[in-house]
Amino acid sequence: MFVTVGYSDNPDSVVAGRHAAQIALSKANREERCDLVLLFCTARHNQRLLRNAVAEVVGNKSCIYGGGAVGVITNEYFGYAGDQVGIALFWFEDSKCTILTEEGLQESERKTGVRLGERLAQIGTTQVSPVVLFYDAIDRSKGDLRLLMATWLLDGLENGLGFLPDLIGAGMQGDHLGSETQQYFGNRMSVHSAIALTFSDDIQMNSVIMHGCHPASPYYTVTKADGPVILEINGKPALQFMDELLGSAISQEYYPFFLLLGINQGERWSEYDENNYASRLCLGIDKERNGIVMFEPDMVEGTEFRLMYRSLDLDYMKPKINALFEQIDGQEALFAMYIDCAGRCAGYGGVDMEDAILIQEAVDNRIPLLGIYTGVEIASIGGRPRGLDWTGVFCIFTKKKAGKGNSVKHENKHVWNRKNIGIRQNREIPLDAVVKLCEQNAAKILSLDAQSISIRHELEQKRRGFGLLSELSVYLQQGAGDDDIFLHVTQRINSALNMQRTVVLFPNDKSLFVPHILQGYPEELKEKITELQIKIDASFLEPESPVLVTAADDDTKLSDFREILKLEYFISTPIVVKNEVVAILITGRMTEAVPFLSRLSLSDVETVQAISTLLASAWVYRRWNDADKLAQTDGLTGLLNRGALELQTIKALKNCLSSGKICTFIIIDLDHFKQVNDTYGHLEGDAALKALAQALRQTFRATDIVARIGGDEFAVFCTFCDNVEQITRRVSRLIENWNHTPLVTTTGAEFYSSLSIGISVAPHNGTTYTELFQSADNALYCSKQRGRNQFTVSGSDEAMSKFSPT
Structure with missing residues (x-):
């Protein structure tokens, strides 16, 4: 089996699909089509367009499987909560893979599993x-x-199969908010589905789990539960129990995605062993029933658990992965997959480093790596595949080498000894005071954990903000146009700052504002909003006081504006140039969902203000460029003027002469132009000049310097020519074409004109702008003296080379 991976974070779904697929294909260097494509993307993408783009590149439309991911990790890149796309291409060679799919999870996970x-x-x-x-x-x-x-789902699978195989897996979702995404189902797409990839027995999965959590409390018992909702703990309503236990250390709004419970199936008070604990994460709270909603429904009545805290030190990860690589002696390592809880990413997980970076460093390009940030992780723990929370599952796919046995011993094959459960009841610490002290310490630890996550999240947002400013500065230096930079900024704000929608409003001539750019909006809504003219409250125009709207504000605050833009919470700041508001930048979120979409803060405001200041600088820079361009441009034809011609020719001439190539200077005169003005009027004369300018653009290369130097005279400097004949053929064609170009007046009358042209050649006729200009001018005079409608190349003798049409 042979595998390659690709990555893209382009917000354009078609471009991203092509880019990721092309990267993966380029690493394969194979002519035959791949047998399987695993494709994952965030909810920001149009999944159908993305799939079609990938299929176009790989040439196989019926082998694409996968779905949503909060983010993607490969050997070189990683990212989340943006526009990430990850792809793995498989060539099975002499191995096999059978892919089975089932729909209907929304009706019953168990029945679908069966x-x-x-x-x-x-x-x-x-x-x-x-x-x-x-x-x-x-x-x-x-x-x-x-x-x-x-x-x-696993219970049903075990019931239908009779056992659970060697299995890892992932619960797919496209963002931290759980936006609905579709699954790639071979040659189609689906929702609420399960996909099982069963490999032939020559392929082996060798996996290790990463919890990074430690016990912070004594044991407590679930005394009542309903599915995933814990209703009672130690005989008290669950929410009340946690409130009393944690006191004011942590408020209820932080329970979701923070409160972590550990189920231990090993010795009760023995030294902590990660392999004995299954982590269970709080999904939400049920205030009506005073309950705590968990990610999984297995914390049934009688389940004992401990509060867990997250380790800020990820140094344990590399040794575990390196040990796994060492254990696969006798196996050929083919491919690595990392299934990572979306909550473990830095900024949300309260850690100092992205675990993705540590995974990349540990793999060290030894084999292709594809990782996805997921909602649920599945791996074997306690001898059985289980749904896990706040866990990373790292798996190496290997193949047995000829003549080698399998020496791999899986860390995750350790089987829990359930007989110990009854014995350990006698080993409880009986001292109530010690237990109480432990609870107090647990509350303190968890309080510090919550503070760490909050601080880390703010620092991560600042880091992203500074990174975005740096990126935009580079983009500006590369000379993008106004629309380009505004479009780029709004795309990157949504991704880098974890915003859902971003808008740029431009003023019109009626003192109203119109939407110019809308990012994060569905197409049908974008079309409706684009047509609107919006009256802006005066508060939006104050650069020193950006507008901030959060859930803490009254619902009536700017309610009309919020409804118009379909944006509930936002930051708005004007882009001001010389005390004039040239645009308004608005970015925000449709909901608040701690910790992934936390409340917009003054720190966020500062970042958006800095971006608007950069955009104002970009605006000034562009206007300066426009003014500079205008100063160098002939107002009638749009060509360079005489001053710009001289400056650019001097620079180009120096480069051309140093290369050893020849270059030519050409002066072109529109014959009898005074008669055109006298006969048809100056407006028709202007039209003739514009037509000639267009003819020059079509005749000469984009690298040539074309200018109008006054009245009816034009000049062209042609660089890096192999010989004079190259130019004379082009000039001959210009004269011929112009002779047959009708100039039509506004009254419908037609007339024709001709051209007289003089050419000088460097270095033969000179090595300076003045010398070449003078030589070409003399040659032009010679063409006119000989009857016009021809060109003359300046030579060393009196009889200059000349051409006139037959």
């Missing part, structure tokens, strides 16, 4: 068969978000 399990049994799946399971983690079929449960 059907999938039965089909796995039909193809001969065994307990050692390597299986990768991808499933849709989000159900929005009834409007509200419901998390589809890996526990129930």
